[in-house]
Amino acid sequence: EIVMTQSPATLSVSPGERVTLSCRASQSVSSGLAWYQQTPGQAPRLLIHGASTRATGIPARFSGSGSGTEFTLTISSLQSEDFAVYYCQQYSDWPRTTFGQGTKLEIK
Amino acid sequence: EVQLVESGGGVVRPGGSLRLSCAASGFTFDDYAMTWVRQAPGKGLEWVSGINWNGGATYYADSVKGRFTISRDSAKNSLYLQMSSLRAEDTALYHCARGPYARSPYWYFDLWGRGTLVTVSS
Numbered sequence: 495e496i497v498m499t500q501s502p503a504t505l506s507v508s509p510g511e512r513v514t515l516s517c518r519a520s521q522s523v524s525s526g527l528a529w530y531q532q533t534p535g536q537a538p539r540l541l542i543h544g545a546s547t548r549a550t551g552i553p554a555r556f557s558g559s560g561s562g563t564e565f566t567l568t569i570s571s572l573q574s575e576d577f578a579v580y581y582c583q584q585y586s587d588w589p590r591t592t593f594g595q596g597t598k599l600e601i602k
Numbered sequence: 603e604v605q606l607v608e609s610g611g612g613v614v615r616p617g618g619s620l621r622l623s624c625a626a627s628g629f630t631f632d633d634y635a636m637t638w639v640r641q642a643p644g645k646g647l648e649w650v651s652g653i654n655w656n657g658g659a660t661y662y663a664d665s666v667k668g669r670f671t672i673s674r675d676s677a678k679n680s681l682y683l684q685m686s687s688l689r690a691e692d693t694a695l696y697h698c699a700r701g702p703y704a705r706s707p708y709w710y711f712d713l714w715g716r717g718t719l720v721t722v723s724s
Contacts, residue, residue, distance in 0.1 A: 528710035530647075537697060537714035538639075538647065549712060581647055585709040589661035593647040 496520050496587050500580075500594035506602040509572050515597045517565040517582035526586030529558055529567045532596075533578040541580075542567065577601055604628035604713060606698050611718030618688050622718055624681040624698030629713075631679040632656070635701030637711060638672065638683050640694035640720075650696070651683060655704055666692075688722045695719050 497520040507513050517527070529542040540549040542558035545565060555570040569576055582594040610622040624636070637652040651672040652661040660672050671684040681698050696718055699711035 526708070530711075535716075537716045538699075538711075539714070540710065540712045543708070543710045543712075583647070583710065588707070588709045589652060591649050591709055593649070596646045 495590055496523060496584050496592055498582055498584055498592050498594035500582060500597045502597060503595070504598045504600060506600050507572055508602045509574055511572050513569050513572060513599065515567045515580055515599075517560075517567070517594050519563045519565075519584055522562045523584040523586035525561050526584055527558075527560070527565050528583045528585065529556075530581045530583065531576075531578045532581065533575075538581065572599070606700065606713060606715035608696060608698050608715045608718035611696065611720045613721045613723060614688055615724050616689060616722055618722070619684070619686040620688065620720060622683040622685065622696055622698075622720070624683075624715060626679045626681065626700075629700075631674075632676045634703055635709070636672075636674060636681045637699050637701050637709070638681075638696055639699055639711070639714075640692075640696045641717070642691075642694045645694075648694075652701060652709065653681070655702075685720070688720075690722050693720060693722045 499518045501516045525545040527545045530538040532538040541552050546558045557568045577599050579596045579598045581596050585591045607625045614620050635654045638650040640648050640650050653672045657674050669687045673682045698715045700713040
């Protein structure tokens with residue numbers, strides 16, 4: 495099983511700041527990496543697939559990068575609605591797809 | 603509106619069974635693979651099971667293999683998860699999610715439901 499490790503577990507930031515979240519795979523997943531956002535009580539929302547392709551309707555302030563084992567999700571200027579939990583998922587090793595444990599963005 | 607709505611959750615005793623449903627609307631259900639992903643209380647996401655666009659292939663996490671069965675009904679635009687031999691560790695919010703279009707091999711999930719809660723407790 496490919497283990498996905500996200501860091502940090504929690505990040506305290508202020509609105510308007512730029513933030514970078516990290517996701518590391520225990521072995522190469524090429525570009526088979528997606529990012530999701532989940533706010534309390536809501537369904538997860540797909541942000542990024544293919545490591546760097548924004549999903550339909552996702553604002554340009556969200557960007558993804560990386561390949562192989564190291565990936566990042568960057569939010570260029572945090573808005574109030576961006577405070578949420580973010581998960582990465584590798585789907586390169588389907589059907590043994592796995593998620594990271596999540597990074598919680600909280601307001602400083 | 604494009605949406606997925608789950609139902610069928612509840613409280614069940616260890617060893618019991620439950621059938622979850624997911625109603626799809628606003629898109630051509632037959633064109634997409636579908637999947638179930640669960641989330642234990644206060645925890646992260648865990649993939650459970652998937653089914654391809656025509657029901658010809660099914661996939662399971664090792665943790666549920668042999669106990670859960672995924673299926674779909676195109677006439678009802680619905681996805682199902684039959685769960686048996688339930689354990690305390692199956693307690694979670696179960697989300698259905700839309701997978702790849704037709705024969706695409708890329709199993710990321712671009713549409714999710716809000717979930718139905720399954721509690722396994724004596």
